[in-house]
Amino acid sequence: MNYPNLHRPLYGADVxxxxxxxxxxLPLLRQxxxxxxxxxxxxxxxxxxxxALESVGVTPESCVSMLASNLPETLHIGHATSMIPSLMVPIHAxxxxxxxxxxVRDAGVNVLIFEAARFEKAAADIKREEPGIVLLSVGPSEIAPDIRKLAAxxxxxxxxxxxxxxxxxxxxSYSGGTTGKPKAIPSAARSGQQCAMIIQAEWEWPSxxxxxxxAPLTHAGGTMFMPA
Structure with a gap:
């Protein structure tokens, strides 16, 4: 008998x-x-x-970016891209x-998801400079379909x-950089696996x-969110 997943390591999406x-x-996210x-x-x-993302053409070859504040959808979309799986490139609010x-240009972003209430103008500015990018909004927008409504x-x-x-x-992820431009920090599945192991083994967690x-859920705040 063949068990292809028997010895496969577990990574973040598996957890x-x-x-x-x-x-x-169990309660998980308190707003x-x-x-x-x-x-x-x-x-x-x-x-x-x-x-919803797959229905608009997001595939494992896609590069998806997120421009939003600390919304539940920030987590939902980040989790969704890890399951498809497609590359997620968050943009700091x-x-x-x-x-x-x-x-957007350095990463080759082809799908930008933005919070309509706060970042519609920013998304429109990006679209004007990069007309090939696909826009999706979280909430009603004049310039993009509402991914929240579609998901429902x-x-x-x-x-x-x-x-x-x-x-x-x-x-x-992108840091502030030391050359005047943001610098990319790629995160491999194995590095995320090791970080999760260290956090659970070495940190003093309450029970x-x-x-x-x-902190922003797209950046530092999101690193702490892993249901266990």
């Missing part, structure tokens, strides 16, 4: 899928100005966003147009993690853990 497919009634989302609700939203364009039209499914190897690059994120 995420296993966590969100289990313990459905200061909104409801608390359970594990089941987070899983269902992740599944819906996977289907406080970045300038020059930095945004540099990131799908029925959730069980999450199935992708089969990848340790060298797979699923994320490219159960509670995390207050005061």
């Amino acid at each position: 995420l899928a296993n966590a969100l497919n289990n313990y459905p009634d 200061l100005d909104g409801p608390t989302l359970t594990v089941r609700e987070m899983r269902d939203e992740t599944s819906r966003f996977i289907q 406080m970045s300038s147009l020059a930095d945004q364009l540099n990131i 039209s799908f029925e959730p499914k069980k999450l199935v993690p992708p089969v990848i190897d340790g060298n797979y690059i699923g994320r490219r 159960p853990p509670h995390i207050l994120s005061c």
Whole structure:
């Protein structure tokens, strides 16, 4: 008998899928100005966003960028791209147009998802300079389809993690740089795996853990969000 996954290492998407497919009634994301989302609700939203992104042509060859503040959709979309899997390139909410364009061009971004309430003008400016980019909005927008509305039209499914190897690059973050332009920091699946192991083995966690994120979920704040 052949068991191709028996000795396959588990990476971030595997941990995420296993966590969100289990313990459905546990509270997971508490919003200061909104409801608390359970594990089941987070899983269902992740599944819906996977289907929504795939329905507009996002594939493992796509490079998806996100320009948004700390919304639940910031997590849902990040989780969805890790499951497709497609490359995620987050753009810092406080970045300038020059930095945004540099990131889009350097990474080869072909899909930009933006928070309509805050970043519609920035998205329009990027589209004007890079007309080939596909825009998707989180919330109603005059310039792009609403990915939140599209996702709501799908029925959730069980999450199935992708089969990848340790060298797979699923994320490219950009630092402030030392040359006047942002510099890319690629994150391989194996490096994420090792970071997760160190965090769980060496950090002093309360039981159960509670995390207050005061940083952007697209960047430092998102590194702390891994249901376990």
